[in-house]
Amino acid sequence: MYLPILQVSAEDLPEYAIVCGDPRRAEAISRRLTDARELAFAREYRTFVGKYDGVQLAVVSHGVGSPGAAVCFEELIRGGVKTLIRAGTAGSYSADYPAGSLIVSTAAVRAEGLTHQLVPAGYPAVADSAVTEALFASALESEGVVKKGITVTLDVFFSGVVDIPHRQYKEAGVLAVEMEIAALYVVAALRGARAGAILALDGYADTDLAGEYDPHTDVVAKAIEREIDAALKAVVKLASN
Numbered sequence: 550m551y552l553p554i555l556q557v558s559a560e561d562l563p564e565y566a567i568v569c570g571d572p573r574r575a576e577a578i579s580r581r582l583t584d585a586r587e588l589a590f591a592r593e594y595r596t597f598v599g600k601y602d603g604v605q606l607a608v609v610s611h612g613v614g615s616p617g618a619a620v621c622f623e624e625l626i627r628g629g630v631k632t633l634i635r636a637g638t639a640g641s642y643s644a645d646y647p648a649g650s651l652i653v654s655t656a657a658v659r660a661e662g663l664t665h666q667l668v669p670a671g672y673p674a675v676a677d678s679a680v681t682e683a684l685f686a687s688a689l690e691s692e693g694v695v696k697k698g699i700t701v702t703l704d705v706f707f708s709g710v711v712d713i714p715h716r717q718y719k720e721a722g723v724l725a726v727e728m729e730i731a732a733l734y735v736v737a738a739l740r741g742a743r744a745g746a747i748l749a750l751d752g753y754a755d756t757d758l759a760g761e762y763d764p765h766t767d768v769v770a771k772a773i774e775r776e777i778d779a780a781l782k783a784v785v786k787l788a789s790n
């Protein structure tokens with residue numbers, strides 16, 4: 550089967566995939582693989598395959614935002630991928646979790662539009678528990694702050710004149726904000742795949758804490774390395790169970 554938007558053949562896809570927004574991060578992850586091969590770079594979707602610790606996996610970028618990312622998730626699952634792990638970045642809601650911390654997302658608030666065209670209101674966007682546990686255990690092996698909990702998926706990055714209810718999410722215990730996890734969890738649930746996500750915090754989304762947004766710091770780069778490590782180790786843990 551040919552996947553027309555990713556522009557890859559299903560026959561080339563393994564059962565595991567690490568997905569991320571940035572095509573350059575996909576390339577960085579692929580450098581950690583043995584026998585790495587780039588299958589395609591179509592639109593924002595850059596697809597690599599290779600092995601980590603003997604386990605075959607794909608690494609695929611999905612771009613920014615849930616609609617485009619959902620296209621990627623749908624095609625990967627149609628192509629035979631059964632476990633998807635997002636290794637992304639997010640803004641923090643809490644001074645306890647500054648830039649450089651890692652968050653494992655157990656569930657996502659569906660504050661985006663895509664999933665509302667797929668499932669009714671009230672349908673939960675939840676991570677697979679085995680994937681979450683593997684990610685959390687792997688992340689704890691690294692040095693630095695790691696927390697698991699609820700995240701929120703928005704469509705908007707730069708706000709306009711409408712208030713984004715960051716304060717309400719924060720008071721409700723949401724840890725961080727990003728732009729694709731709800732789509733990942735809902736698409737995976739609908740199509741019979743399992744999914745989880747780990748996030749490197751790159752600053753504060755909380756309006757009281759936020760300073761100038763600069764995701765290109767050493768602290769963030771180190772956290773992204775830690776999350777890549779955790780995602781790769783989680784794949785190995787899941788494949789050995």
Ligand SMILES: O=P(O)(O)O[C@H]1O[C@H](CO)[C@@H](O)[C@H]1O
Binds near residue numbers: 637639727
């Ligand atoms: O770093 P990635 O994986 O792209 O994730 C986050 O970064 C982007 C916004 O800058 C959005 O895609 C958001 O979800």
Ligand SMILES: O=c1cc[nH]c(=O)[nH]1
Binds near residue numbers: 641727751752754
């Ligand atoms: O969506 C995102 C991603 C990173 N940082 C944020 O504040 N928001």
